Amino acid sequence: MVRFNYPLCLPFSLFLNLLFLSSFIHRQLQLSWSQKSAEEAEQVAAIPCSGHGHAYLDGVTDQGKPICECNSCYSGSDCSEFLPHCFADAVEGDPLYLEPFWIEHATSSAVMVPGWHRMSYTMPNQSIISAELEKYIRRLHVVVGNAISEGKFIVFGVGSSQLLHAALYALAKSSRSPEPTNVVASAPYYMLYKDQTEIFNSKDFEWKGDASLWKNMSNNNSSKNFIEFVTSPNNPDGQLQHSILQGSSVKTIYDHAYYWPHYSAIPAPANEDLMIFTLSKVTGHAGSRFGWALIKDEDVYQRMAGYVDINTMGVSRDTQLRALELLKVILEDGGRAFFDFGYKTLKQRWRRLSQTITSSKHFSLQNLSSQYCTYFQTDHEPSPAYAWLKCEREEDWDCYAVLKNAGIIGRRGSNFGAEDHYVRLSLLKSSDDLNLLMQRLDDLVFKVIAKVI
């Protein structure tokens, strides 16, 4: 029979109590209704996908449990299998290069949405936009110094896509001419402008292609009205741009999706009459579909807001909440950690790419140079979102096909109103995507050099 040593038992028991008491004092706050969904989210996030994928709460399931969704060119239940014959996909401007930042800032960027959160169509004062989010957006522009938001109206949109269409509608409506307004952009341009202009076959406006073709006509103060889309920095080539057309009959929509310190130097705050921004390219949350426009003229603002109302009755309130929490994280240190991370990542990608491409005369890249950036208060090296690659040899007029033969998919130059000697390659995707792209480009260039030798 075991005999207990009573004098020793008591100190041991007391010690245990102290231990328990200490863990009790330092325990986390007990949650009630939010505990279950927080646990679920953590369990799903903890599913191991070898760093080449994620499991999502609303992801594909196997026996009711979410499973890994692998990055392109990875496969297997834990995404550990590399698919060697897979194309390097550089088509979409999918800003996944920012994902590691948000994983690292998981605690501050998570959002718990209660089941009854903002069920109504409206928020206080019959508004469909969050006043708090508006405040943070304006603060972000002040901190970054990329746009003057003071004295301007703001409209939220379902991504910048909706706002581009809204702006087109609003500016065309303000024309008093019975003739349709000419809509232009200087090539190479973002193809959505053309698609949106044409989709409803409107009597109010017509797509007229490259802005430079209309330069003389607009300057002559003709009765013809123009709307010019200006993307600055430009998609695809990253150049800071201004409107080409001038005169009283010209209205301009500035798409500043990429006017942020990760992509471009910020020489001075933009102060145009109509400027459009998107969360997709600031925080990298393209899937959330959130954008905003800063508008000087009240009538144009009213019409844009009216369009968004008729089109979708505003933007998801869930997304507005999420956007707010993300901007709060960025603004915690005046954006330093975030923009540093974004800029360094893209700068390194561009350097690596430039090194490869400049070693061959068969290919070239857009010409970008360093410029003083008021945000970083130092020279800003090129860190564009896209490579605007040119196949220089005459016979390589179908540059898309040249790259495809080398296992790379980009977007054809003709998709931007330019020659097919050009291809746009996205530099914004995950590091898996970028590594494969670089490997294939290295192989291509090396093969070309080897042939020449």
Next chain:
Amino acid sequence: MVRFNYPLCLPFSLFLNLLFLSSFIHRQLQLSWSQKSAEEAEQVAAIPCSGHGHAYLDGVTDQGKPICECNSCYSGSDCSEFLPHCFADAVEGDPLYLEPFWIEHATSSAVMVPGWHRMSYTMPNQSIISAELEKYIRRLHVVVGNAISEGKFIVFGVGSSQLLHAALYALAKSSRSPEPTNVVASAPYYMLYKDQTEIFNSKDFEWKGDASLWKNMSNNNSSKNFIEFVTSPNNPDGQLQHSILQGSSVKTIYDHAYYWPHYSAIPAPANEDLMIFTLSKVTGHAGSRFGWALIKDEDVYQRMAGYVDINTMGVSRDTQLRALELLKVILEDGGRAFFDFGYKTLKQRWRRLSQTITSSKHFSLQNLSSQYCTYFQTDHEPSPAYAWLKCEREEDWDCYAVLKNAGIIGRRGSNFGAEDHYVRLSLLKSSDDLNLLMQRLDDLVFKVIAKVI
């Protein structure tokens, strides 16, 4: 000096050990990155607003902390002050009557969104819609029996608003006639159809008002193409409807926003070629902006999907996640608890309203009767979303003004292509709104009766 009673100390300490151990075993799972945002959400949700408002995570703040946002006609820091001279606002179809259900089901309906959740434009297979959510939507239709989704394509939209526009675009594009397509709806109709048809001044289609005016023309198989919007049950009057126009030149868009057991009997599953639904009226989450369309024809589906892509590049992935979690809650018990709650609430509201209105000959309501409902497997009493109130006296041709004089704001009949003898009153809002509306209507009817006596 106190002397310890050693023989008693040990059992007491052991008892404490057991107590701590038990609480340790039954403690909540320790959370890591999600704890902070879960705590924040619970703290904000716990702010007391007297049952007449809520504090929201992205709400108006005072010294950095969210404060109560009060229901209409309530004020004060805790929303406890009733504003007696405030209008009873019955304008919007704001489905806040479902809010208490979601508060009661807080645990299962909360969603934790990690900072890196679905940043990409696309989900697996380059899709912009969640396959899991699609599965639950199809399951919901099977369980409720309100629509045949099998063999139909699905498109998600930013609310049904976007999908109505998408359907208009897609059906008009499929017309081969050089003439614009005539767009109609039978009065009283939802005004958005007119607004969306006219907004872009399209060469492809024209708004032509009340469908009944065109009945003969379409039946003669004229070369003229028609698109008819059919809302069933109808907004504003709750009637189950079918298309008025017939013939090969007519295409129909069925808006089934209200074809759910809380608003209507479900006599049989709808099986039209193009049907549109919205989360706003199913779960009550109007602020989330989520809808879906079931489409039979592949070409129409492709065009609608193409429109959504060009318009907004799909629907917020945050909202898709939230919609999924909400539908999961509803489907837990085959929708019983949820639809029972919704139906009972609206049925009681309608009974109460009918009792008041039928006591006066100066006012009348739309005629609704009980009907067998395949979902509840019993007779379904009227429980419409809106009262379509008529001011019967000739001199009360401006019924809106009559109600406004009595402290009630509705929506004018002319906003639905009908006479201003009618006003639409929303029965979907919070119980605060409904109580005030009923009180004002009681006063109005009583005053009229008193005058007559």
